[in-house]
Amino acid sequence: MPAFATTLVQKLNSPARVFNRxxxxxxxxxxxxxxxxxxxxPPLGTGITICWFKQTTGIDCLGCGLTRSLxxxxxxxxxxxxxxxxxxxxILALFLFTAIMSLxxxxxxxxxxxxxxxxIFFNGLYVAFIVSFVAFGxxxxxxxxxxxxxxxxx
Numbered sequence: 001m002p003a004f005a006t007t008l009v010q011k012l013n014s015p016a017r018v019f020n021r022x023x024x025x026x027x028x029x030x031x032x033x034x035x036x037x038x039x040x041x042p043p044l045g046t047g048i049t050i051c052w053f054k055q056t057t058g059i060d061c062l063g064c065g066l067t068r069s070l071x072x073x074x075x076x077x078x079x080x081x082x083x084x085x086x087x088x089x090x091i092l093a094l095f096l097f098t099a100i101m102s103l104x105x106x107x108x109x110x111x112x113x114x115x116x117x118x119x120i121f122f123n124g125l126y127v128a129f130i131v132s133f134v135a136f137g138x139x140x141x142x143x144x145x146x147x148x149x150x151x152x153x154x
Contacts, residue, residue, distance in 0.1 A: 015119040031098035038070035062137030
């Protein structure tokens, strides 16, 4: 096996930070903030773009649409949620799970034990999520750039 693959498998099989990646203190803060924003944001948005990248370039960033997606998902508007951002429903589920776990310390310890017993699965899932999120955002951005170029050529 190549050295890169061996190193990757070793890192994926390390239980040291598995639980912290999914349920660490910063994840708990992000989950509660995300749920708060989703609760106070109108499902169809406010009409004001808060994304500095979109304001500067006119192109969606990796996370553009996530707040509206979370807001729609929280209100049961699943199709709209998916249209705003395909990762929104997964992130909403993760935020809800994280927020609930932060309130249940005994269950949180059991979840930590479960995750640390299966590090390759949970680390692999984490890496797959990050890679697919970045890939989706990049492809969406490239499509948007090509559309802008086609419009400007006409």
